[in-house]
Amino acid sequence: MIEILNLHKSFGSLEVLKGIDLKLDHGKVLVIIGPSGSGKTTLLRCFNLLEIPDDGSIVIGDTRLSFKESKKVPTSDVISIRQKTGMVFQSYNLFPHMTVIGNVMEGPVTVQKRSKSDARKRALVLLEKVGLAEKADSYPHQLSGGQQQRVAIARAMAVEPEVLLFDEPTSALDPELVGEVLKVIKQLAAEGMTMIIITHEMKFAADVADKIILMDDGYILEEGSPLEVLEQPKSTRALQFLNRLS
Numbered sequence: 688m689i690e691i692l693n694l695h696k697s698f699g700s701l702e703v704l705k706g707i708d709l710k711l712d713h714g715k716v717l718v719i720i721g722p723s724g725s726g727k728t729t730l731l732r733c734f735n736l737l738e739i740p741d742d743g744s745i746v747i748g749d750t751r752l753s754f755k756e757s758k759k760v761p762t763s764d765v766i767s768i769r770q771k772t773g774m775v776f777q778s779y780n781l782f783p784h785m786t787v788i789g790n791v792m793e794g795p796v797t798v799q800k801r802s803k804s805d806a807r808k809r810a811l812v813l814l815e816k817v818g819l820a821e822k823a824d825s826y827p828h829q830l831s832g833g834q835q836q837r838v839a840i841a842r843a844m845a846v847e848p849e850v851l852l853f854d855e856p857t858s859a860l861d862p863e864l865v866g867e868v869l870k871v872i873k874q875l876a877a878e879g880m881t882m883i884i885i886t887h888e889m890k891f892a893a894d895v896a897d898k899i900i901l902m903d904d905g906y907i908l909e910e911g912s913p914l915e916v917l918e919q920p921k922s923t924r925a926l927q928f929l930n931r932l933s
């Protein structure tokens with residue numbers, strides 16, 4: 688299970704997360720929506736400590752961390768959280784000098800100290816899953832954006848994280864490449880992968896989410912099932928945001 692309690696984060700005098708509480712059960716998909724600047728990416732980055740919260744706590748599986756602005760987070764805690772989370776960025780962020788399979792093997796070999804032959808076998812299974820086994824020996828620049836993002840998903844899964852985090856995984860893609868990436872994410876959802884996804888693709892959000900949160904100005908404005916948040920929002924602000932999208 689994943690839980691965050693009273694999470695706060697500021698950049699200088701700008702308070703970006705103003706007390707976020709959230710729970711997600713194992714095997715479920717949480718989608719985060721909301722206007723630009725509302726704190727979605729900062730919240731997602733807190734889950735794997737790319738941003739260190741100023742206050743509050745995060746629980747992922749058996750790791751529980753509490754934050755205070757004055758207290759440095761021990762490196763062992765950062766490592767423990769990073770091993771439980773896999774991140775997929777907007778712009779793929781593959782290592783350009785490594786082959787596709789090299790990218791997928793990197794985490795298991797360097798972080799988990801797996802043998803190369805073991806890591807290779809598992810990487811091939813993951814590449815098969817995202818439909819790219821035949822591109823194992825290609826380099827990222829030889830692939831389309833959609834293919835690169837599918838490799839990035841395989842890479843994020845390679846260390847067997849408890850949760851996959853997606854930051855607008857299709858927003859850098861040409862429209863015709865969006866579908867192939869969403870299809871892979873939907874397939875992972877069907878297999879019971881726990882995921883937290885920021886997206887502007889509302890149809891996809893409605894299809895894949897067990898729970899949606901709509902963020903606004905550092906708070907969670909609406910929280911519930913896709914039906915509750917997308918069709919029956921309680922606040923005028925949420926309604927305005929959703930109307931602007933349609």
Ligand code: ADP
Pocket residue numbers: 698701703721722723724725726727728729730
């Ligand atoms: P969203 O993902 O909803 O667009 P973000 O979490 O990216 O929102 O950003 C929320 C606010 O925090 C914005 O005003 C943004 O400019 C600011 N912000 C994000 N990251 C940083 C940073 N590293 N330093 C300073 N300000 C930041």
